[in-house]
Amino acid sequence: NAGVTQTPKFRVLKTGQSMTLLCAQDMNHEYMYWYRQDPGMGLRLIHYSVGEGTTAKGEVPDGYNVSRLKKQNFLLGLESAAPSQTSVYFCASKTGSTEAFFGQGTRLTVV
Amino acid sequence: EDQVTQSPEALRLQEGESSSLNCSYTVSGLRGLFWYRQDPGKGPEFLFTLYSAGEEKEKERLKATLTKKESFLHITAPKPEDSATYLCAVQAYNFNKFYFGSGTKLNVKP
Numbered sequence: 001n002a003g004v005t006q007t008p009k010f011r012v013l014k015t016g017q018s019m020t021l022l023c024a025q026d027m028n029h030e031y032m033y034w035y036r037q038d039p040g041m042g043l044r045l046i047h048y049s050v051g052e053g054t055t056a057k058g059e060v061p062d063g064y065n066v067s068r069l070k071k072q073n074f075l076l077g078l079e080s081a082a083p084s085q086t087s088v089y090f091c092a093s094k095t096g097s098t099e100a101f102f103g104q105g106t107r108l109t110v111v
Numbered sequence: 112e113d114q115v116t117q118s119p120e121a122l123r124l125q126e127g128e129s130s131s132l133n134c135s136y137t138v139s140g141l142r143g144l145f146w147y148r149q150d151p152g153k154g155p156e157f158l159f160t161l162y163s164a165g166e167e168k169e170k171e172r173l174k175a176t177l178t179k180k181e182s183f184l185h186i187t188a189p190k191p192e193d194s195a196t197y198l199c200a201v202q203a204y205n206f207n208k209f210y211f212g213s214g215t216k217l218n219v220k221p
Contacts, residue, residue, distance in 0.1 A: 004154075033209060040120070042198065042213035043155075050207050058208070090154055092209070097143045097162070097202055100209060102154035 002026050006091050006103035013081045013110045021076040021106050023091030029101075031094050032074040033058075034066060036087040037105075043090065049074055081110045113138045117199050117212035124219050127188045132197055132215045135181040140204025144182050146175050147198040149214070155198055158184075189219045 004025045013019055023032065030051050035043040045058030049068040063085060065077045074093075078085060086109050094100040118133045136144065143162050147155035159168040161177035168175045172193065174185040184197055199212045 031207065031209075035211070040213060042117075043200075043211040045208065045210065048207060048209075056207065094209070099145055099157040099160055100200075101157070104154050105152075 004091055004093055004101050004103040006089075006106050008106060009104065010107050011109070013078075013108065015081060015083060015110060017081050018077070018079050019081065019108075020078075021089055021091075021108075023074045023076070023093075023103060025072055025074075025093040025101070027093060027095075027101065028071070029093035029095045030071075031100075032068065033092045033094075033100065034064075034074065034076045035090045035092065036060065036085075037090060038087050046076065046089075081108075083110045086110045113201070113203055113208070113210055115199060115201050115210050115212040117197075117215050119215060120213070121216045122218070124186075124189055124217070126190055126219055126221050129185070129187045129189070131186070132184040132217070133181060134184070134199030134212055136199075136201045137180075138201050138203045138210070142202040142204060144177055145200040145202070146182070146184055147200065149196045149198055158197075186217070189217075191219050191221050193217065194219045 033048045034046040047066040052071040055066045067075045089106045091103045092100040114137045146158040149155045159175040164179045196214045196216045198214045
C-alpha cells in the first residue's frame with residue numbers, strides 16, 4: 001500500500017553536479033507529474049507524462065530532464081545543478097479526472 | 112492563459128471563528144477543481160474534487176463550493192488542528208496538465 005514513493009528524501013549538491021530523483025507509483029496510474037515548491041509560490045509544474053515513453057514540458061522545465069521508461073517510474077534529472085534549483089520537489093500521479101496522489105517530497109539544496 | 116489565484120495568502124483565526132478561503136481560476140474548459148491540505152514537511156493531502164458549477168462537498172468542518180469563476184473553502188468553527196496550508200488545483204480540458212495556486216496558510220489559535 002505504498003502509493004507514491006520518492007527517493008531520496010534529502011540531498012545536498014554542489015553547483016555543477018548532476019543527480020536523478022526517482023518517483024515510483026504502484027497504482028497503475030497513467031499520468032505522472034514533477035513539481036517544485038518554493039516559499040510563497042505554491043507548486044509549479046516542471047514536466048509531466050501521460051504514459052510510458054511520453055514526456056512533456058510544464059511551466060518551469062529549464063534545467064531539468066525527465067524519462068518514463070516504465071509506467072510505474074518517472075525520473076527527474078538535473079544535469080548541472082544551480083543554486084536556483086534549491087527547492088522541495090514533489091511527484092504526483094493520477095488517472096483521468098480523479099485526484100492526484102503525492103509523494104512525501106525531496107528536499108534539495110544546491111550549494 | 113490558464114491561471115489559478117488563491118486569497119488570502121495567510122489567515123489567522125481564533126478557534127471557533129468561521130471564515131472562507133478563495134480560489135479563482137481562468138481555464139479553457141474546466142475538467143475539475145481540487146482542494147488539498149498540506150502540513151509542513153509533507154506532501155499535499157487530497158480533500159475534495161468539484162466538477163461543475165453549483166456543486167458542494169463537505170467533510171467535517173470543511174465545505175467546498177464551486178461557481179463558474181471561483182471556488183470557496185468554508186471552514187466552520189475551526190480548531191487548532193485545522194492549521195495548515197490549503198491548496199487549490201484545476202484540471203483543464205486538456206487534462207494532462209494540473210495547475211496549482213500558491214495556497215493559503217491558515218493558522219488557528221486556541
